[in-house]
Amino acid sequence: MSAAVPTRVRKLVIVLGDQLDLQSTALQGFDAAQDLVWMAEVREESTHVWSAKQRVAVFLSAMRHFADALLRQGLPVAYTRLDDPDNQGTLALQLAHAIARYQPVGLVLTAPGDWRVLQDLRAVAARHQLPLDLRDDTHFFSTVREFAAHAKGRKQLRLEYWYRELRHKHRILMDGDAPIGGQWNFDADNRESFGKQGPQNVPAPTRFAPDATTQAVIALVNTQFASHPGLLNSFGWPVTREQALVALQAFIAERLPLFGKYEDAMWAGEAWLYHSHLSCALNLKLLNPREVVQAAEDAYRSGHAPLAAVEGFIRQILGWREYVRGIYWTQMPSYLERNALDAQADLPAWYWTGDTDMACLQDAITQTLEHGYAHHIQRLMVTGLYALLRGVRPQAVHAWYLSVYVDAVEWVELPNTLGMGQFSDGGLMASKPYVASGKYIQRMSNHCAGCKYDPAQSTGPQACPFTTLYWDFLARHEYLLKKNPRMAMQLKNLARLDTDARAAIASQAQAHRGLPTRGP
Structure with missing residues (x-):
């Protein structure tokens, strides 16, 4: 099914991969005799972070189905597929290619969910001296x-x-x-x-x-x-x-x-x-x-x-x-x-494979790679908690979350990761760092029952890395955390550890962090 492309294009209406709504503001006032919907699958959107296959597939499939829905409504659509021979590889280059071909007098766009994409598209419009009609995304309750x-x-x-x-x-x-x-x-x-x-x-x-x-x-x-x-x-x-x-x-x-x-x-x-x-x-x-x-x-x-x-x-x-x-x-x-805690460690390579003997992390990551999905506590209090306690650079954690989850669009993923998960904004969002020992995971799951590590132990061969890193996190950031009244009870428990216990925890935490790490 297809609709004829207008001989003379008035408005090129840009529809991005996360804007698959027939009631979108970009489509308001659309005239099928003069206007043209433009959609493009481009490689950059799957490679600017190392996007997992489930995430790539859900976007491309939903985009293709939506283009078909537009055509059924009688709207003309210029659609570029990933493997089309004239695919330019980026949204900016592909849009410039479309402008040269269709010679529109203006562009229309519902506000994107990604700062990078908005800047790229604005730059294309400015370079071609075309007005960009940027419209509110009324999909939300608020502006x-x-x-x-x-x-x-x-x-x-x-x-x-x-x-x-x-x-x-x-x-x-x-x-x-x-x-x-x-x-x-x-x-x-x-x-x-x-x-x-x-x-x-x-x-x-x-x-x-x-x-x-x-x-x-x-x-x-x-x-x-x-x-x-x-x-x-x-x-x-x-x-x-x-x-x-x-x-x-x-x-x-x-x-x-x-x-x-x-x-x-x-x-x-x-x-x-x-x-x-x-x-x-x-x-x-x-x-x-x-x-x-x-x-x-x-x-x-x-x-x-x-x-x-x-x-x-x-x-x-x-x-x-x-x-x-x-x-x-x-x-x-x-x-x-932002990186309020000055976390600089690399993301462990096994975040991309699930190949770890920590049962909770193995389950959450394996599930994530299989389905492109994990629920909010697995994200916040398993994969996110471990990265926070280990001291992983928050931008690396952000890139991983944006890569692996099918629901990841930057407007929602970035604050959840940097603000809520990693406390990288210093408390703008979260009233305290969401940190816990392995005992939390033991209380909320059955993971610890089948794990080689004991959440009650912070040192020794059976010590749970979550528990070791929890106490080490509190000790490393004690001065900063003392300013936060919601951390008082946790710091009171830290104060019960004598000098030898603290030293043993710090040594075990450092040995754990010393495991080989390599990224993709």
């Missing part, structure tokens, strides 16, 4: 301008206050001017472990068999990016609007009631558990956050899901997702270079 107004004059930008503003403004889970249930969050009722019995009767994940378009993409990725990490054998992500809606309905019906209770729990070999698996579809714009939040609130009001679960889930969408976007766009580009 960056609204967040900037909220942030003005604040030294710390806490989620809670922004979340409450949005709850009030959009009348979500509200009873008049008060939150339903009389409180803003229900963390005390959530975040349990599975206990010794483990997860019971977990619903099967909602996965989609690759159609001919996706199969072609998988073959292309396996050929063009053969050396990139990860596998595509299990690919089953939603890549169309219709599939994304099915995934949303399945989550609400099958997982939401127990989401809050087990949102922080982990279990070896259980990748999916009670999480929504919707972040990829949301970030590609196949789902609108308003319909996701509404579906969750409806589930509470109908009695299908408890308030604690629904509020915890809505906070991730209405609160955290809007919050990190505001952080990103108000703090870039300098945010990318």
